[in-house]
Amino acid sequence: MSIWFWQKGSRLVGMIVMPLAILSGVGPAAGAEQQAVPDLQSLQIVARVLGFQTKPVTGTVTLAVVFNPRDSRSVKEMTSFLSLIPTHTSAGGVTLQARAASQYDLARFDHVDAVLSMEGVDSKLLQAALLRLHVPCLTLNLSQIEHGACMVAIRSAPTAGIVFNQANADAAGVHFATAFRMMVQEL
């Protein structure tokens, strides 16, 4: 089950913010804490984020869609992404060429430009692969950058959101442009 970003600290926020919000006539929108789901906009965000590396990639990019074959949710998320990619793959000068990759097979991949990690992927296996590949890892699941090896968590709705883990990026030897880091939420 994915956990979305803003849940962290929500109790503190609620205590301080809600009285102010109520005074302002503002209540929480129904279903505001939405679970991230694969969609075309998420893929476009993935493609654009890859262009904000200090050595930005352009053209056709091999994206390993990493999943845990023993986790049905992980397989479902991977299937959803792969069904989207064949027809809508380009954004920001980057064309995504996706390859499904079991978490157990990722270590054997010779060349990928980026990793898109699904729910339930084992963080140790992922970390080992990233240390070898030195490529960015993106995910829809915040827990994978909070407690795992991935470095960029994205969401597309209701507004675009990006959370970044600098330590994980450093560990994998991946660097993003300063302006990008300034504009995203950093753990």
Place this chain on the structure above:
Amino acid sequence: MTVLRVAGSVGLFVVPAVIWLLPVRSAWAQSIDYDSYEKLFGESVTASATGKPQRLSETPVEMDIITADQIARSGARTLPDILSYVSGVNVRRYGMQDTSVSIRGDDGALNRRVLVLLDGQQVYEDGYGLTVWPTIPVAIDEIQQIEVIKGPNAALYGFNAVSGVINIITRDPLLHPQNTATVQAGTQNQTYGDVVGTVGHGKGWAVRLAAEGNRSTEFDGDAADIVRQQPHSGMVSVDGRFKISPSLEWDVFGALSSLDSAYYVDLGGYAQVAFRTNSVRSRIGYDSPVGMFHLDVYRNEERVNINIYGVDRNWREDFTVVNASDLIKTGAHAFRIADEYRTTDAASLEAFRGHLGYQDGAGSGMWEWSITPRMQLTNAVRVDTLFLNHIGPSFTFPGFGTPVHATHLIEPSFNTGLILRPDDMDTLRFTVGRAAELPSLVDFGLALTYQPVVVSGQSSLTPSVATNYEMDWDRPLPRLLSTLRLSAFAQHTQSTIGPPFGSGFTLLPNGQILLLARNAGNSDEAGGEVAIKGQNPGGLRWNFSYVLAAVADRSSQTVLASIPSVNYQRQTPVNAVIAGLGYQWRSLDVDLQARWQSHYQDYRRDGDSLLAEPVTVANYLTMRLHVAYLLTRTLTVSLTADQFNRQQMPTTAGVPTGRQIVGGLHAAF
């Protein structure tokens, strides 16, 4: 004062040292690619609110961003024309090339409370306290976006960012080379042309050249002295950007511009003016191990010829600014520290009896703290220390002694903003800001004699300080494919400033008439805004806004009658409504904008009595229609009808504005 100086010096060295010790990670330089970030986040991005790149929804100020697409769709070819349909912005048009732009009221013929910048470089003119829009060295096609900050933002920009800030951002030729040309012609004998070209793109350097010219016949009207004149302006500029290394960029800029026109000055009538400006700039951006470092040095020079009472007066004004800043982000915290040195000088034996100028040293700091993902606090503070001096023969007149002398000011300013996101839909902003309007050099020390009239500034004027309290609420409305903004503010202004020509008359013991700059009383303002805008996938766009700006001047009626330029209560239209509808279908783009504003009171100087007479400008509705058709991939033909609903209409105490219909051809290679 000494304590402050020492504190400033200590801060200069200690703060960077402390920041050095923070766990900052190195990064690499990259210009802000506005287009790419806008597509990534689905909203505009800016660095004008705090000096830090951020999404528009995360800025701790109320800000509107007018994108290049919106500018193109407006059909406007001048900056004030673009701004005239932005909510909260009032544009007074006194002539074809004479406009005054104010934000949230406190209007005047020469608006001195809005700081205008081009890529962060001041184009506001300190000498008279105004922005001469046609001399801003930018072609419309070069503009990436125009950022309009409503409310004070002096902690970042210093003096005169009181009612708001307008920062015009140009395209980065390294990222977006452009080769365009536009020609237009229409009623009022209007001829307009601009050309923009870029060389060197893709080689680690790029140089953009731009030129623009604009000529027309003045509006018809009863101000016989300016009818049938032909105001004209022009500019050329060169902007070179060099990527010296992955972490080092250098931007060098130079420009010349000019304007010849009648200009409605605070005297309450037209004066013939000629402005000749030049500016040079060097800006270095370096992604250092301790953050993003910028060193910005620029110099603007302006030669002014102004004819008042039939007498020509000339002066040369220049100012040089050196600004160094460092911006770092570490986890949930971002810091920006900056030091700025500014020297301003106006030279004229006939207007200033020599040299009048000041040196201003300022230190500033900004701290942005993401307390939680839903709560962000930004604090910024700046302290300016200014030394005013005069070199030349002293200026005296009976009963007042020597009004111009050396003086010293220390002026703090701050901005605090709390952003709350109670859920994924709503954004609330609570802000408090303090900013100071600095008397212009004319206010500080003009020294003119038109027998039997003496016009004088005085150095003992105090800056006018405004404190603003504000709350904004932004919310997307998914079912309506729109976004909603509600804002409310209250502002208190101390000691408004009346310029010499706008401050009434005093009879001197020797029979001469004295026009003397002076401080007036306080002024309070409250207002707000309701704005909604959206678009659907079918190409339909819409916008609607209502703005309230209610000013209450605290000066006595006697003072306000004698200093009409600070009678903000009467000069500000209380209500303004803007509504627009646009549609794109294949190669056709149609945009219709309408603006209604309630009545206000301008003033006009009576030619015989020389007294300022109030002129009530009735409420009016003005509409603009723009139709553009893409003929080929590179060629667009357009027709713009401004104020098409009325042939002629009084919108100020000057000449009535007339209907304008302009056809154009735009080529993008």
